[in-house]
Amino acid sequence: MRIKALKKELASSNLDGYLSTNLKNVYYFTGFSSLAEAETLIPLNGDPILFIRELELENAEASSKNCIIKVVKKDETAIKKIASVVKNFKPKRLGLDDLPASTYLKLVERFRGIEFKVDMDLVWKLRIIKDDEEVRYIRKAAKLADAGMKTALATIKAGVREYQVAAEAEYAMRVAGSEGVAFDTLVASGPRSSLPHGVCSDRKIKEGDVVFVDVGATSNGYRSDITRTTIVGKPTRQQAKVYNAVLEAQEEAVKAIRASVSAREVDEVARRVIKESGYENRFIHSLGHGVGLDVHEPPKLSPNSKDVLKTGNVITTEPGVYIPRKWGIRIEDTVLVLKKNAERLTKTPREFV
Amino acid sequence: MRIKALKKELASSNLDGYLSTNLKNVYYFTGFSSLAEAETLIPLNGDPILFIRELELENAEASSKNCIIKVVKKDETAIKKIASVVKNFKPKRLGLDDLPASTYLKLVERFRGIEFKVDMDLVWKLRIIKDDEEVRYIRKAAKLADAGMKTALATIKAGVREYQVAAEAEYAMRVAGSEGVAFDTLVASGPRSSLPHGVCSDRKIKEGDVVFVDVGATSNGYRSDITRTTIVGKPTRQQAKVYNAVLEAQEEAVKAIRASVSAREVDEVARRVIKESGYENRFIHSLGHGVGLDVHEPPKLSPNSKDVLKTGNVITTEPGVYIPRKWGIRIEDTVLVLKKNAERLTKTPREFV
Numbered sequence: 001m002r003i004k005a006l007k008k009e010l011a012s013s014n015l016d017g018y019l020s021t022n023l024k025n026v027y028y029f030t031g032f033s034s035l036a037e038a039e040t041l042i043p044l045n046g047d048p049i050l051f052i053r054e055l056e057l058e059n060a061e062a063s064s065k066n067c068i069i070k071v072v073k074k075d076e077t078a079i080k081k082i083a084s085v086v087k088n089f090k091p092k093r094l095g096l097d098d099l100p101a102s103t104y105l106k107l108v109e110r111f112r113g114i115e116f117k118v119d120m121d122l123v124w125k126l127r128i129i130k131d132d133e134e135v136r137y138i139r140k141a142a143k144l145a146d147a148g149m150k151t152a153l154a155t156i157k158a159g160v161r162e163y164q165v166a167a168e169a170e171y172a173m174r175v176a177g178s179e180g181v182a183f184d185t186l187v188a189s190g191p192r193s194s195l196p197h198g199v200c201s202d203r204k205i206k207e208g209d210v211v212f213v214d215v216g217a218t219s220n221g222y223r224s225d226i227t228r229t230t231i232v233g234k235p236t237r238q239q240a241k242v243y244n245a246v247l248e249a250q251e252e253a254v255k256a257i258r259a260s261v262s263a264r265e266v267d268e269v270a271r272r273v274i275k276e277s278g279y280e281n282r283f284i285h286s287l288g289h290g291v292g293l294d295v296h297e298p299p300k301l302s303p304n305s306k307d308v309l310k311t312g313n314v315i316t317t318e319p320g321v322y323i324p325r326k327w328g329i330r331i332e333d334t335v336l337v338l339k340k341n342a343e344r345l346t347k348t349p350r351e352f353v
Numbered sequence: 354m355r356i357k358a359l360k361k362e363l364a365s366s367n368l369d370g371y372l373s374t375n376l377k378n379v380y381y382f383t384g385f386s387s388l389a390e391a392e393t394l395i396p397l398n399g400d401p402i403l404f405i406r407e408l409e410l411e412n413a414e415a416s417s418k419n420c421i422i423k424v425v426k427k428d429e430t431a432i433k434k435i436a437s438v439v440k441n442f443k444p445k446r447l448g449l450d451d452l453p454a455s456t457y458l459k460l461v462e463r464f465r466g467i468e469f470k471v472d473m474d475l476v477w478k479l480r481i482i483k484d485d486e487e488v489r490y491i492r493k494a495a496k497l498a499d500a501g502m503k504t505a506l507a508t509i510k511a512g513v514r515e516y517q518v519a520a521e522a523e524y525a526m527r528v529a530g531s532e533g534v535a536f537d538t539l540v541a542s543g544p545r546s547s548l549p550h551g552v553c554s555d556r557k558i559k560e561g562d563v564v565f566v567d568v569g570a571t572s573n574g575y576r577s578d579i580t581r582t583t584i585v586g587k588p589t590r591q592q593a594k595v596y597n598a599v600l601e602a603q604e605e606a607v608k609a610i611r612a613s614v615s616a617r618e619v620d621e622v623a624r625r626v627i628k629e630s631g632y633e634n635r636f637i638h639s640l641g642h643g644v645g646l647d648v649h650e651p652p653k654l655s656p657n658s659k660d661v662l663k664t665g666n667v668i669t670t671e672p673g674v675y676i677p678r679k680w681g682i683r684i685e686d687t688v689l690v691l692k693k694n695a696e697r698l699t700k701t702p703r704e705f706v
Contacts, residue, residue: 324411
């Protein structure tokens with residue numbers, strides 16, 4: 001199905017084939033997940049070819065499907081091996097995903113008769129719509145993230161260091177079956193919570209701190225993403241007000257999500273609620289992003305996004321308000337876009353805790 | 354010092370400046386670690402400029418040094434912001450690190466008067482030699498990996514699943530202060546140990562299994578890498594023989610490491626020992642690789658490497674023998690290259706356990 005969908009895109013873009021060096025794309029098309037390097041060449045007419053390294057042969061044979069395997073030996077280069085295939089099917093125009101510039105320049109140099117078109121969007125058109133199998137994996141990753149969040153929230157108290165919270169959350173996800181974190185876990189406490197990208201430090205959490213935790217799990221390569229914010233002790237009036245505004249912004253945004261709505265409109269719904277509370281200048285990032293094999297994918301939910309939501313998109317909604325050097329509050333869920341509404345895949349309670 | 358060293362390279366390559374979009378290079382030159390996107394433009398004559406996104410301003414101001422910060426606003430593109438700087442210093446030839454081809458093509462399109470040279474090797478020339486601060490961080494990461502390995506080895510027994518071993522090892526590293534794993538933890542048991550890149554599965558470890566664990570930690574962005582192999586129960590004669598050959602290969606290779614020796618020669622030392630045991634065809638990968646901000650860096654220790662080792666290189670030595678569909682044995686340490694010898698940074702006992 002994915003190969004067929006790609007070939008349809010190739011035909012309409014007037015391309016004779018598509019060469020991927022991006023390992024997520026290689027996995028997407030063949031089912032083979034390399035830890036080293038691998039490439040796929042998918043001719044418009046013909047079977048996909050998977051180029052792998054000798055030491056991954058047994059893995060590739062066990063996991064790949066619908067493709068011919070070619071082994072790049074220790075004393076060969078991938079380009080040489082690709083050339084031996086290209087020689088036979090003689091493409092005129094080849095699509096490329098977003099490979100490193102050095103590889104691109106080598107290809108241009110090596111295959112002078114071929115016109116190359118760097119066009120990652122062609123693959124994003126497919127990857128942006130998750131099929132049933134992909135939704136099943138993201139659903140599992142979301143459940144694992146909920147388990148991590150539950151543990152994180154139970155661990156947070158005065159005296160505990162940020163990275164200890166991360167350790168407990170990551171352990172809970174791992175023993176429940178996560179393949180690893182979906183991204184670097186963020187635990188930001190006290191004034192550090194005013195940094196939207198605060199990662200983890202060895203700071204000891206104190207009474208009265210705002211603490212946010214942003215965590216994700218991985219299942220079959222697919223990711224999830226969730227943020228919750230808590231306060232150790234009693235919130236100030238301002239903190240309670242902002243928390244409620246962020247929560248309402250997130251609720252309203254999720255309610256606005258369905259197929260055919262523009263991503264910009266959903267962002268606007270959240271931004272309007274934050275504006276009513278008087279903090280629109282402190283909501284300093286986009287509302288959300290797609291999630292899949294990558295943790296940041298299309299579509300983008302932002303004031304200048306041109307994306308229109310479609311059934312099968314999986315996206316985050318994560319409004320946040322950050323008071324510089326004081327504290328910050330963010331609430332985020334991973335949601336699945338459906339025809340008439342959205343389904344939350346991460347389900348940790350959002351009420352003030 | 355790093356900026357000064359880069360400028361020396363720029364001068365000898367006849368470049369007027371260097372533009373980095375690689376976040377590890379940006380961190381290397383400025384101390385600022387972005388979770389999103391960031392760029393540095395380092396003119397041959399003038400102060401480095403760091404381009405950051407608005408939501409990371411507070412982070413960037415706190416952590417960056419020796420550079421001018423320019424904020425790319427929400428409604429701007431980085432290229433537009435870079436153009437506003439380029440306009441003033443008018444470079445003729447700019448070096449680039451290994452950026453995505455799409456960005457490269459945009460730069461070529463936008464700056465028609467400038468000749469671009471993709472030259473990541475120019476930065477590798479600097480990053481390949483670790484300074485005292487970097488060695489300190491890798492030393493810490495190595496110590497954390499030893500803690501993870503100790504826990505992994507204590508966890509392995511019949512009935513335990515592979516990912517549970519990974520969970521315990523990762524937790525041990527995290528609570529000891531690791532920022533996260535240096536790479537996906539590998540725990541491969543029984544026939545899965547014959548896969549050099551076997552990641553983790555939910556396979557239950559059985560009596561008689563060979564199990565290898567390949568794990569790494571991170572400190573201040575710097576990584577470590579260690580592998581140990583154990584056997585649950587009594588090894589067969591063949592397993593004991595191969596274990597001893599791999600161990601001897603690793604010992605001899607580490608003894609051969611010092612500044613001015615070619616990387617190919619060190620690989621050859623290990624390969625010769627494995628050959629004496631009759632398994633040279635089952636040592637199907639390179640002996641090792643550099644480790645630093647990336648887990649796979651130059652130099653490369655392989656039969657066709659052209660690298661010559663230098664004081665301050667940090668490299669792995671990891672001979673392995675893999676019997677297809679049966680079992681595999683690998684022993685790996687992260688070592689620091691010194692003038693007259695090598696220092697092992699990972700120190701978990703290597704004797705048969």
